[in-house]
Amino acid sequence: MSVDLAYLEPGVVASLLTLDTEPELLPPTLPAALARRLGGPEAGRRQTLGAWSVERRGAPATPFAWSTATARRALGRSALRRLVRGDDGTLGEALAHVLEHRLDRAASGYAGAGSLGAWLAGLDTSGRVTVLGAARAWAVSMLELTRGMATWSVPESDAYYAVERSRVTLRGRRDVVAARSLVCVRAGRPSATAGAGLRVDLLVAGLTHPTGELPAQIVGVWPDAGLALSLRASVADARRGARYVLAAAAAAGVVAAVA
Amino acid sequence: MSTLVDEPAAPTSTRSPRADAELVAALRAELVDRVGRLVISHPRPEGTLAVALAAGVGVRGVVPIDTAPLARLRGTLIARLIPVVLAGVGLADPFAQAVSAWRVTGPAPALLAHLRALDAEERARLHADVAGHARTLARSLAELAVPEIARVAQRCVIPVVSTPVVLTDALDLVWSTPAGPHLLDVTTSPLGHEAAALRALHAFAWTLRTGRVPRTSASVSTATGEHVTDEVSAATLAGALDLVVAQVTAQLAGDET
Numbered sequence: 001m002s003v004d005l006a007y008l009e010p011g012v013v014a015s016l017l018t019l020d021t022e023p024e025l026l027p028p029t030l031p032a033a034l035a036r037r038l039g040g041p042e043a044g045r046r047q048t049l050g051a052w053s054v055e056r057r058g059a060p061a062t063p064f065a066w067s068t069a070t071a072r073r074a075l076g077r078s079a080l081r082r083l084v085r086g087d088d089g090t091l092g093e094a095l096a097h098v099l100e101h102r103l104d105r106a107a108s109g110y111a112g113a114g115s116l117g118a119w120l121a122g123l124d125t126s127g128r129v130t131v132l133g134a135a136r137a138w139a140v141s142m143l144e145l146t147r148g149m150a151t152w153s154v155p156e157s158d159a160y161y162a163v164e165r166s167r168v169t170l171r172g173r174r175d176v177v178a179a180r181s182l183v184c185v186r187a188g189r190p191s192a193t194a195g196a197g198l199r200v201d202l203l204v205a206g207l208t209h210p211t212g213e214l215p216a217q218i219v220g221v222w223p224d225a226g227l228a229l230s231l232r233a234s235v236a237d238a239r240r241g242a243r244y245v246l247a248a249a250a251a252a253g254v255v256a257a258v259a
Numbered sequence: 260m261s262t263l264v265d266e267p268a269a270p271t272s273t274r275s276p277r278a279d280a281e282l283v284a285a286l287r288a289e290l291v292d293r294v295g296r297l298v299i300s301h302p303r304p305e306g307t308l309a310v311a312l313a314a315g316v317g318v319r320g321v322v323p324i325d326t327a328p329l330a331r332l333r334g335t336l337i338a339r340l341i342p343v344v345l346a347g348v349g350l351a352d353p354f355a356q357a358v359s360a361w362r363v364t365g366p367a368p369a370l371l372a373h374l375r376a377l378d379a380e381e382r383a384r385l386h387a388d389v390a391g392h393a394r395t396l397a398r399s400l401a402e403l404a405v406p407e408i409a410r411v412a413q414r415c416v417i418p419v420v421s422t423p424v425v426l427t428d429a430l431d432l433v434w435s436t437p438a439g440p441h442l443l444d445v446t447t448s449p450l451g452h453e454a455a456a457l458r459a460l461h462a463f464a465w466t467l468r469t470g471r472v473p474r475t476s477a478s479v480s481t482a483t484g485e486h487v488t489d490e491v492s493a494a495t496l497a498g499a500l501d502l503v504v505a506q507v508t509a510q511l512a513g514d515e516t
Contacts, residue, residue, distance in 0.1 A: 126348060127360060129346035130339065130359075130360040132346070133345065189416045224416045225415075226468040
């Protein structure tokens with residue numbers, strides 16, 4: 001299926017969501033095929049692959065470091081979950097609770113040295129309010145994107161799928177679930193290979209569903225660019241997602257060679 | 260939804276959402292058409308043509324770092340203080356607080372190197388500069404009643420569909436009321452002749468990014484404390500579109516030489 005482009009405007013993401021399709025199921029042979037191609041005794045180093053790595057054709061990621069850019073989504077998403085569940089009355093309260101929780105975990109030793117909580121605990125007040133400001137901005141953008149959606153929820157985390165007998169974990173982005181569809185939000189602007197990234201998100205959603213059910217649709221949103229790309233999901237798209245993963249794994253040297 | 264994001268009460272917009280939607284659609288179509296024709300008439304190597312909107316009106320922040328490192332540092336540090344001020348944190352040591360806030364945003368290595376390379380004299384001058392501008396910033400944001408929920412440092416990276424042109428812009432502050440979005444540009448320079456054009460360009464970029472026409476676009480100078488607020492209209496956006504097309508034309512011509 002093709003990927004359709006839409007300009008962002010109030011209510012546009014809700015209007016893109018399809019409600020009229022029957023769910024398609026991932027072929028039961030696909031997980032084993034992935035394991036065969038990515039696993040085995042010669043499997044290389046441990047690696048997490050997702051839309052980001054596929055869109056960059058396996059190019060190595062820069063070393064991870066916490067910053068406003070990397071922390072805003074984690075904090076903003078937790079705050080949105082609290083808000084949508086009705087735990088807090090305002091986004092400000094939700095963010096304050098999320099920060100407190102992260103700091104508590106760091107203080108009690110539950111969060112490790114490289115964790116978000118530990119990083120936040122090491123910041124002074126000016127640093128912390130800057131991070132919270134970025135998280136708030138992210139969450140407000142999400143509230144704007146969900147305008148017009150009848151029901152929606154915020155997943156607790158992205159989807160992760162450990163490929164059997166391999167050292168590869170697949171990661172699928174998901175920021176909002178609505179009407180059996182996934183909304184994935186990205187920074188910057190869509191690349192020429194953004195469609196490949198969406199198909200990887202689709203694949204991982206199917207792999208992590210208990211019965212292999214695919215979402216009806218994946219909508220990628222680039223708020224900075226004012227654009228959204230929507231993909232009405234099919235098994236053919238999930239298979240293409242698997243091929244992109246194999247190509248990225250080969251390019252990254254995760255596996256010696258992928259035929 | 261306004262209660263969820265702590266939005267303050269404000270007058271309801273008298274503008275029609277349908278008229279705004281039609282305006283946005285027309286603006287996007289004209290942008291694609293005019294830039295598309297320019298690209299066809301100016302053949303260039305493959306690849307993206309990034310057009311920084313602020314550069315078209317000679318604004319700081321888009322010039323090479325070496326041009327005026329102290330001014331760049333001052334501007335960057337004051338911008339980093341905006342969320343600190345909005346959160347109601349007291350400015351006991353604005354320079355140190357700005358540096359703390361800057362560090363968590365992943366500062367540009369070249370600019371950070373300039374900060375580290377300052378001698379004692381330059382550092383003391385910057386320290387005093389930042390403190391002075393920070394006081395004006397705090398007073399200005401209070402006078403303008405910028406709410407704590409305002410979004411800081413919003414990027415626009417807008418591809419002009421079917422062309423290699425990507426328009427870029429950065430907005431210091433954006434907040435919404437029932438009347439619509441409000442934009443604010445904070446500058447450490449006096450408000451010169453370019454400030455009005457920049458306000459229009461910010462409104463143009465935000466319109467393309469969100470599909471919503473901002474209600475107002477404002478500038479505030481932390482050098483002088485002056486601030487100007489423009490109501491955004493169809494004429495504002497049409498003027499900005501002409502500026503953008505002129506800038507794309509100039510960059511394409513530059514590519515050819």
